[in-house]
Amino acid sequence: MPRGRGSASRPGARYLDHRREAFDDGWQTEGDDAGQPLRTQLFIDNARSVISYNSSPDVPFDRSINPYRGCEHGCIYCFARPSHAYLDLSPGLDFETRLFWKPDAAVLLRKELAAPGYRCAPIALGMNTDAWQPVERHTGLTRQLLEVLLETRHPVSLITKSALIERDLDLLAELAREDLVEVTISVTTLDDALARRLEPRAARPARRLETLRRVHEAGVPVGVLFAPLIPALNDHEMEAVVEAAHAAGARSAGYVLLRLPQELAGLFEEWLATHFPARAARVMSRIAELRGGKANDPRFGHRMRGEGVIAQLYSQRMRRLQARLGMGRMRRGLDTTLFRPPRPDGPQLALF
Numbered sequence: 532m533p534r535g536r537g538s539a540s541r542p543g544a545r546y547l548d549h550r551r552e553a554f555d556d557g558w559q560t561e562g563d564d565a566g567q568p569l570r571t572q573l574f575i576d577n578a579r580s581v582i583s584y585n586s587s588p589d590v591p592f593d594r595s596i597n598p599y600r601g602c603e604h605g606c607i608y609c610f611a612r613p614s615h616a617y618l619d620l621s622p623g624l625d626f627e628t629r630l631f632w633k634p635d636a637a638v639l640l641r642k643e644l645a646a647p648g649y650r651c652a653p654i655a656l657g658m659n660t661d662a663w664q665p666v667e668r669h670t671g672l673t674r675q676l677l678e679v680l681l682e683t684r685h686p687v688s689l690i691t692k693s694a695l696i697e698r699d700l701d702l703l704a705e706l707a708r709e710d711l712v713e714v715t716i717s718v719t720t721l722d723d724a725l726a727r728r729l730e731p732r733a734a735r736p737a738r739r740l741e742t743l744r745r746v747h748e749a750g751v752p753v754g755v756l757f758a759p760l761i762p763a764l765n766d767h768e769m770e771a772v773v774e775a776a777h778a779a780g781a782r783s784a785g786y787v788l789l790r791l792p793q794e795l796a797g798l799f800e801e802w803l804a805t806h807f808p809a810r811a812a813r814v815m816s817r818i819a820e821l822r823g824g825k826a827n828d829p830r831f832g833h834r835m836r837g838e839g840v841i842a843q844l845y846s847q848r849m850r851r852l853q854a855r856l857g858m859g860r861m862r863r864g865l866d867t868t869l870f871r872p873p874r875p876d877g878p879q880l881a882l883f
Contacts, residue, residue, distance in 0.1 A: 533569045535731050537605035538623040538798055539805055569628050571603055573666055576631035581639045581676075582654065588831050592688065595655040596640070598672045600631035602660035604692065604733040607802045608719075608759050611659045613793035622794040627732075630666060637675035641873045644683055651870035653686040663693035665732060677702045680711075683873050686865035690715040690756065694734045694742045700749045707751040710866040714753045716743045716781070718772050720765045728806045740779045747780025754783030754858075760845060761789045762817035763810060769845070773852050783859045786849055788821065788837045796826040817841070 533539070584594050601615060605627040612622035620629055633639070643649065656662050662673040680687050681702055689696070689703075689712065696703075696714070706712035720726050721736045734742065746753040755776035760766050773784045791799055803811035815826070821837030822828040828837070836842055853860065 533624065535568055535605070536624060536627055537607040537729070537731050537802070538627065539801055540798070541621040541624040569624065571627075571666070572629050573670075574629065574631050576600055576633045578633050578636075578639065580643060581633060581636045582643050589835050590655075590658075592653055592655040592658075594652060595658045596636070596662075596676060597657065597659040598633060598636055598662050598676060599660050599664060599666070601626050601629060603627055603630060603665045604661055604730055606730040606733065607799060608729065608761065608789055608795075609660070610790045610792060610795065612795050612798065614659070616794065623798055630664075632666065632670055632672055634670075634672070636672055637679050640676055640679050644679070644685065645872045649872070651685060651867045653688055653865045653867070654680070656687050656689050657691060661691050661693055661733075662689070663691045663695040665693075665695075667693075667695055674699050674702070677706075679873065681706055683871055684709060684711060684869035686711045686867055686870075688713050688715070688865070690717060692717040692719075692730065692733045692739055694738050697742055697745055700746065700751070703746070703751045704749045707749075709869055711869065712751060713865065714746050714751055715756050715783075715785075716740075716746070716753060716776070717756045717758055718743075718776060719758065720768055721771055721775060722765075722768070725765065728802075740775055743776055743781055744779040747782075752783075753781055754785070755781040756785050756787065757849075758785075758787040759789040760786045761814065762821060762841070763814045764807070766845070769848055770852060773849075773858070774856070777856045777858060781858065784849065784853055784856075785860065786845065787835050788842070788845070789818065790834055791818070791827040792829060 581596050582594050583597070586593065600618070602609060602611070612626045615622045615626045618631070620626070656676065657673070667673050677699055687706065703712055703714065716739055718736060718739050719729060723735055726733070726736050743753055743755065755773060757769055757772050760769065769786065776784065800811065800815060803814055807814070818826060821839060821842050823838065828834055836846060852858070
């Protein structure tokens with residue numbers, strides 16, 4: 532297992548016309564590469580637009596911005612891993628070590644928001660991969676996008692598991708004063724040992740709760756997402772996670788059941804065999820029970836929650852938590868009436 536990484540392997544992308552298979556030819560000495568850190572590489576994504584639109588009934592937004600492709604956090608459960616196959620790269624180690632960014636994202640966003648036919652609706656930022664992952668410290672790309680959204684008074688919803696969001700509390704607080712932002716902090720577990728294996732480069736659980744508290748104290752609406760809920764691994768922590776988040780200032784809560792699309796199923800099973808071999812069969816069996824006998828069910832209305840008695844119990848537990856703690860559901864209405872298209876000459880000339 533490469534040190535500090537979630538995936539243990541680099542399976543080929545599904546669109547390639549060849550496959551690689553490990554073979555011991557006797558030259559590699561056991562342990563030659565074991566524990567060696569893999570360097571993160573950053574490449575330019577020459578995108579022509581930054582706003583992506585969707586019509587999914589499973590999500591409460593129709594548009595989103597993802598500043599990055601791939602994510603250095605290395606979460607083994609990330610449903611976005613299979614998207615790296617579109618780049619002919621591996622959803623395994625490539626996803627967390629070969630990242631792509633959009634240097635001109637803020638310029639493209641201004642152009643799209645200024646289009647005559649644009650109609651304002653909340654934008655979801657960082658829904659696919661974390662907008663505050665470690666490389667953001669060097670690029671500042673997410674902050675640039677927030678500056679455009681603030682300039683145009685455009686509503687935005689955010690989700691992250693990174694403490695780096697605290698850097699941008701000045702912008703978020705200003706957006707919050709006009710009811711233009713809501714933040715969700717993702718907390719998967721309170722167990723440091725489990726978090727280190729599940730999400731090797733993400734902020735530790737206690738640090739995320741501290742971030743949640745600081746976001747709340749800055750006057751920014753904040754909630755917690757218990758995600759992913761993994762049967763027989765972290766499902767017993769739902770109450771503890773939500774209660775801890777509520778104590779830190781979360782006023783809404785939700786959860787998402789583990790999804791294993793495409794190559795992710797094999798990667799997750801490999802991870803289970805490495806870290807929890809005695810529990811692997813039970814976890815996968817419970818997932819199949821929730822997914823109609825399969826590792827994944829991509830149907831709308833089922834993929835986020837699953838089906839069957841156990842899925843119903845998860846839902847009941849969350850509803851009771853919300854009622855007992857006085858917490859609302861995820862997502863609330865943000866103000867769209869204040870939107871003003873950006874000036875084509877940029878904010879620096881707005882005084883003239």
